[in-house]
Amino acid sequence: MPAWAAALSGLVAGAVALGVAQIVAGLIDPGAAPVVAVGGAMVDATPAGLKEWAIRTFGSNDKPVLLGGIVVVLALIAAGLGLLARRRTAYGTLGLALFGLVGAAAALSRPDAGVVHVLPSIAGAAAAAWTLSRLMRRAMGGDEEEYVAASRAASRATGRAADQATGATVLAAHAPAGPSSGERTRAATVGEERPALPPVMRAGGGPGTGSGSALYTFDRRRLLTGAAAGVAVAGVAGLGGRLLSGSKDAELARRGVAKMLPRAARPAAPIPAGADLRIPGLTPFVTPNAEFYRVDTALVVPSVDPARWTLKIHGLVDRPVELTFADLLKRPLTEADVTLTCVSNEVGGPYAGNARWLGARLADVLREAGVRREADMLLSVSDDGWTCGTPVDVVMDGRDALLAVAMNGEVLPEAHGFPVRQVVPGLYGYVSATKWVTEIRATRFDQEEGYWTPRGWAPRGPIKTQSRIDLPHDGDKVTTGRTTVAGVAWAQHRGVDAVEVGVDGGAWRQARLADVPGLDTWRQWSLDLDLTPGRHTISVRATDATGYTQTADELPPAPDGATGYHTITVTAR
Numbered sequence: 001m002p003a004w005a006a007a008l009s010g011l012v013a014g015a016v017a018l019g020v021a022q023i024v025a026g027l028i029d030p031g032a033a034p035v036v037a038v039g040g041a042m043v044d045a046t047p048a049g050l051k052e053w054a055i056r057t058f059g060s061n062d063k064p065v066l067l068g069g070i071v072v073v074l075a076l077i078a079a080g081l082g083l084l085a086r087r088r089t090a091y092g093t094l095g096l097a098l099f100g101l102v103g104a105a106a107a108l109s110r111p112d113a114g115v116v117h118v119l120p121s122i123a124g125a126a127a128a129a130w131t132l133s134r135l136m137r138r139a140m141g142g143d144e145e146e147y148v149a150a151s152r153a154a155s156r157a158t159g160r161a162a163d164q165a166t167g168a169t170v171l172a173a174h175a176p177a178g179p180s181s182g183e184r185t186r187a188a189t190v191g192e193e194r195p196a197l198p199p200v201m202r203a204g205g206g207p208g209t210g211s212g213s214a215l216y217t218f219d220r221r222r223l224l225t226g227a228a229a230g231v232a233v234a235g236v237a238g239l240g241g242r243l244l245s246g247s248k249d250a251e252l253a254r255r256g257v258a259k260m261l262p263r264a265a266r267p268a269a270p271i272p273a274g275a276d277l278r279i280p281g282l283t284p285f286v287t288p289n290a291e292f293y294r295v296d297t298a299l300v301v302p303s304v305d306p307a308r309w310t311l312k313i314h315g316l317v318d319r320p321v322e323l324t325f326a327d328l329l330k331r332p333l334t335e336a337d338v339t340l341t342c343v344s345n346e347v348g349g350p351y352a353g354n355a356r357w358l359g360a361r362l363a364d365v366l367r368e369a370g371v372r373r374e375a376d377m378l379l380s381v382s383d384d385g386w387t388c389g390t391p392v393d394v395v396m397d398g399r400d401a402l403l404a405v406a407m408n409g410e411v412l413p414e415a416h417g418f419p420v421r422q423v424v425p426g427l428y429g430y431v432s433a434t435k436w437v438t439e440i441r442a443t444r445f446d447q448e449e450g451y452w453t454p455r456g457w458a459p460r461g462p463i464k465t466q467s468r469i470d471l472p473h474d475g476d477k478v479t480t481g482r483t484t485v486a487g488v489a490w491a492q493h494r495g496v497d498a499v500e501v502g503v504d505g506g507a508w509r510q511a512r513l514a515d516v517p518g519l520d521t522w523r524q525w526s527l528d529l530d531l532t533p534g535r536h537t538i539s540v541r542a543t544d545a546t547g548y549t550q551t552a553d554e555l556p557p558a559p560d561g562a563t564g565y566h567t568i569t570v571t572a573r
Contacts, residue, residue: 001086001139001218009139009223010082010092012230013132014074017096019237021103021124026244030300031110031384032117033241034103034124035070039299041106042066048456048558055295055344055351063299074099082132089136093129100125111385131230139223250303250414257306257325257419258411264358265332271356272515277524281471282486285514285524287353289408294415295342295351295429297451302383302436306419311403315379315441318370325419328403331360336400336425339490339522341463343428344557348468348566352490354521356409357423359402362395366442371396375442379450380422383436389450390424390432391460392442399425399493400520403437425520426493428461428561458560465491465550467499467525467542467566474568480533483572485511486526491544495519498543501527502565504536511540519545531572539567 018035025033031040043066046054054062077099085092103121107113276285306325314320335358342351366378371392378390395401401424405412412418417435424432430452441448445459453459467489472478489496495516500508514524529538541550554564 006086007079009135014078015234017124017128019234020127021120022241026241037106268335274515316375358406359404380434381439431461489542490522499525
């Protein structure tokens with residue numbers, strides 16, 4: 001069999017494995033699919049520095065890049081196993097079994113995984129092994145029964161021939177020197193009686209080249225038709241798995257929730273007309289849902305049925321509470337304008353967004369549960385097992401910490417936590433913004449840790465005062481004379497009191513500030529500059545309502561948020 005044919009057989013077997021695993025995972029848990037499980041295990045093991053690099057390099061596409069990379073590696077391995085099967089089919093099937101075990105182990109490593117979560121990987125590996133064996137046999141021109149029977153016959157014939165040849169050699173070794181003509185005739189007769197190898201062996205190649213390639217001539221047509229059938233099976237199975245994963249059901253559920261979403265009992269004040277300076281190229285005050293940044297560890301967005309969703313509040317509490325989604329909607333809901341920020345955001349980075357959230361006040365629910373005095377952390381748990389630790393005192397200090405059910409007047413999008421997520425103003429998302437939240441446990445920082453803390457991030461994450469230049473962009477060419485510089489600044493739950501712009505290391509100049517509805521949102525700013533011809537460096541810094549001004553010291557995001565001035569270079573002509 002040609003090398004390309006063996007590699008193709010391996011690739012098709014790998015595709016069938018992924019397709020079958022996907023449909024089985026769709027019946028059990030989409031997160032149990034081997035690519036997703038392995039990807040999740042890789043995310044868990046990723047050092048903080050590598051995570052920052054991935055987010056900085058690929059942005060919100062980091063998850064598709066990771067999954068795509070895993071698929072490419074699996075394809076290369078599958079092709080390699082096909083080449084191994086060219087020598088002996090058992091080598092290829094053994095390799096597929098090993099990778100099935102790797103997928104099963106990765107699935108078991110996920111939070112809340114059970115024995116049933118290994119089934120997608122095991123089923124996929126079994127389907128791949130059968131497919132590879134079948135394709136190898138088809139490629140050599142025989143059906144399965146003929147292949148096995150001829151293989152065994154060839155093995156027996158080869159064994160008998162070897163035994164007889166060995167016996168003849170022994171006889172010759174013990175025979176007296178100078179045999180008579182009669183003895184020579186008998187020796188020749190022994191050689192003539194040695195069984196001939198089956199004709200198909202001669203057609204396919206000599207012995208020792210592998211059970212498949214040694215038995216039949218290569219049949220390109222049978223291989224290609226079999227490969228096409230395998231690809232079709234993989235495609236149908238993969239599509240079926242996606243349909244079974246429940247994304248359509250979740251969208252229908254979202255539409256149902258939209259019809260029953262109540263009005264806010266505590267509506268937010270109208271956004272001031274002057275909150276958005278409406279300068280072309282400047283980030284809008286309200287971030288559209290479709291453009292809101294997404295940074296999380298979920299390789300597959302959890303599909304949570306609101307009819308079955310519950311929130312359990314327990315731990316160091318006097319009265320454990322369990323709420324259904326209907327219970328939550330019956331509570332008085334609060335509207336709040338809050339800017340969220342990711343701790344992975346570099347200075348000047350895009351991972352901040354502002355929205356109007358609707359939800360139940362988390363502090364009210366915690367008071368009903370009776371959080372004990374010794375508790376200083378709320379360990380919230382996502383539907384996919386992700387955890388974060390939020391300081392109790394921050395949630396209880398009167399700020400608009402919410403169990404949010406809506407975003408910018410719409411039911412939460414799936415990617416942003418449908419049906420319920422946490423929103424806590426003033427804290428980076430890794431210690432506050434749990435999506436798909438299902439559990440909150442009152443505990444202590446000295447007893448438990450959130451997901452990112454053992455991976456090198458600080459246990460508490462108050463958002464640092466920051467500012468960003470949105471226009472012009474770094475490296476832009478601008479016209480000599482008047483140039484508008486504009487951007488946003490944030491200091492959630494403190495508020496931005498001033499923004500200053502510096503040009504070429506000169507004196508700081510006060511920027512014009514937009515209006516804001518409260519302390520928990522970012523604030524737009526702008527300044528008109530008169531630039532002389534040539535290259536110029538422009539920097540920005542903000543001062544919050546406590547009087548703190550951004551530091552010029554440049555620090556990376558880890559462990560508790562980046563610092564430094566956002567600086568760009570432009571050329572005026």
